[in-house]
Amino acid sequence: MSPDDQEKPCRRSETLSEIPVDRESGREAIVTLLQAAFCKGPREVSAGLHRAVSDTRGGELLQAEAGNPAEIGSLLPAFKDGLGRTALHYACLGKRPVNAEWILKACPTIVDYKDSTGETALMMACRAGDVVMVNLLLNFGADVNKRSQTGVTALHLAAESGDEACVRALVDAGAVNCFAEASGSPLQYAVMSNHYGVTEVLLQKGADPDYPFNVQGSHLSVFPPPLLFACNARQDSIAELLLNNNADPNLQDEHNWTALQCAAENGAYRAVVALLKAGADPDVVTQGLTAFDLAMQHQNWAIADILKDKTALLIGKDQIFTALHEARRKRYEMEAFATEEHREADDEIVDTEAHQQQVDDAMKAKADGDAFNESGDYALAIDKYTQALEQMPVDKTTKEARAMLYASRSMMYISLGDLESAETDAHKATELDPLWSKGYAVKARVYKAKNQTEEYTKHLYEACTRQKTRDDELISELKKAITVSRRNQTKQQQAPPTVVEING
Template sequence: MGKKMNATVGGTCSRRSQNWDVLKIDKPMIKCDSSLVDIHSTASPAIETGIRRSGDLLSSAENGDLEQLEKTLESLQVMGVTDVKEALMDFKDAHKRTALHFAAAKGRRKVISFILDRAPECVECVDEEGATPLLYAAKENEFAAVKLLLAYFSDPNTAMTNGTTALHEAAANGSIRTVKLLVEHKAQLEATTKNGTAMHFAVSENREKTVAELLRLGAKADVRNAGGVTPLMLACLMNKPVVVKELLEGSATLSLTMEGNLTALHMAAETGFTEVVQEFLNCRPEDTKEVANLASDAGATPLQLAAGMGHHEIVTLLKPITKGFEDADLDKLMAEEKIKLDAYYEQAAKNKTSAAPAAVTEPQTVEEKLEAENKRKLAEIEKEEDIAVPEAVEATEEQKNEATKFKNDGNKAYLAKDYALAVDLYSKAIAITPADAVLYSNRCAAHLGAGDAKQALHDVRVSKKLRPDWPKALFREGQCLEALGLYEEAACAMWSAMQLAPDDKLLKRRFQECVKRGRSDHQAKLQSAA
């Protein structure tokens, strides 16, 4: 995805602007199902009539039914179509995929050989996204099909319109033998998309053995993607210690920085990924000691960022190697750095708000239009800083019991899917105990159930202000933002929740699902606008 989100190399997503693709590499969505698409042909009407009467050429290729494929082609000859090559090359589905694309994706070697013996030019036919049959085979991890297509002289460096090659797909799948085979056939190790090289793709999918093999084959460890992110930075941001270990042992440079003069160690320290920091110390102790004393543009070392974010274990690991902090009192250090970090980001937010507006230009590209739509949605939402924190009210024991009853009744109404009643009951409880974060979170869920995502977002942000470190509030904020179509912001909120509850598998799964839905939504919008 090309849009920006407020992602962070730190623990809270509202603090620093990064790219959506920093968190997860976008893999092209190749879907092979010939039964779901219309057949399109650039050939004569006679051929089209013949194909419809004689069966589905694409389905027989996809199913590996060579006998049916031959019968289909024979029937074309009966219809007066004698050029089999024309039929194999020109008959395509709505996404410009040929029979060879479908056969390659399913690993149908007999069909592949049959087609290429009669129409060798098919090997370089591309679909609407520029993908060749070889790329389909690599995507679906069909090694034998990849080998066969290469034997028919498929070019491993033919890239999709977004830059993706077969090597990117093989690396993402973790297929070492496919990676080796492609490189043997001169696949370019440094071929890149905006998301990066095959190395970035392998890192994103946690393929540490593939990372090691790519390094052995000569891939560059320090190559940057369009966002300036190296494989080591990506592995740190995504909390992949085993991949970090391979990159460090492969001589990745620790001192490289991206926006804000942040090294990979800064990122790992601020995000609280203890195992990653430990790998730095285990694999490259001297280099780590040097980088541990580098300051970001904000004047913070990795230790100071970790302290400001409350990551005790990382502070303990970095204290002995950070000059001036070796003997610092841990509690005092963390309290002081939190104040500094909060002040820095508060000032940065003010600077951003007070900056002179740039000249307004009408969005031209599809991406610009989608970005403008996203900004419009954000502008319609109440600003978080404008939400007041309710003051606590002293309640008698009797009043507290009454509030609890309203809450319990609200829970029952919510479970019964009577969301309007649930909202009313939670509101009555809030009127008695207006500073109860749980009540606002519950009412948020009820508003969501009723389809009022904006009001739900307001409530959960009140809950957040009352309990800033509550993962559930951050998760529900993500749900609200997703309901409003703000997938990137939603993923950011869920990412923050994960930092507070790193062992919560449900949170991790929901975050991944949100990212997936966001990509699907973005892809659908791109296709509809095209």
């Protein structure tokens, strides 16, 4: 869902380093004509045309077919390069409106001729952001609805170029919601190219911010809805603009992600505020993740601080909480299964009776450790937990018990100030039982003792997402931790640059 994952439309660049001409007859004359259209004047274009007609095999026949030698301009479309581009295309490439006007007057029908990719002269002028040429072509009747082979129109290219004047001219000529599955809409092009002004013009002129995603049964674009892309790319201003023009805050892409999830993941704070104000649902679950989950996982604390008071995980909407817990449980189980496949196999149980005796002995040692913990004798408690771990069989049936022992010993190490050993044991606990909420709660205690606020907050969140029943005390602790992490992040962002940063 990151911006790098969304490919922007790729357009070929135009140069005149070489003019490819397929035909052998009159090659030099055709090149001369196209070069004149590109970089010279009407007189040279006219001379080039006459030379092309006289030097090209069959030129006399072409001239005869015209019926009137005075209408030699009607032969202009016959002279193209190897890519099907006419003199008018070259006049647009060279930004020569005087040449283009001469060509159009000599042959008005050339205005909508397409090259081998289906592009017209109007499309080339729009790509270049040449509003003078665009207006000239429109005055000669250029069709704004013509499409290239990929479905692109002149408005798509104008929107991509960022030229507001070109966009206005095209929209006034009747183009606005043109769409193709392979190329999307002009509004999508404007947003993907981060052109606020063009986006605003299109919306003012009636572009639908949700089209075609709001049309039932329509074929979706290969690109995401404009609002989702803006949030994914942290284009907060464009996201606000789209929402102010009635973009649906709960619209989903083909993978069922929402704009709020995209904004939370990528740190688009203002977009999150605007989305919530517009009615975005914070409890949409996609692949087991809500917007709050994504903000937490990417350490976007300011956004998490907003969402913490709106998500079902933390505010107690029972039915939604249950559904959310079930979705997360499935995701965690899949992750744990994937990890398990790459881990070495545990010992097989050979003697069931002996196995049970070992477990009983280990649990007795654990009970002794718990008693020492209650009395505050943490060193002896560590000894007993260590004994229990040594006695406990290492197989799949004892993973939860071993996780509990490592977590218990970790807490004792915290009490004695041995934070490295505490961290090691806490990590083993969560590795053995990745679905156990308390394992992550213990890990959070380790990072709190180490003054690692962000890690403390992250692991409190992991503990809360795994709880089978609501633990209001743990949730309250998480909310406070998120607020502290947000403050710390803000202080870091406002801190003056270091000497190393100043000097690069």
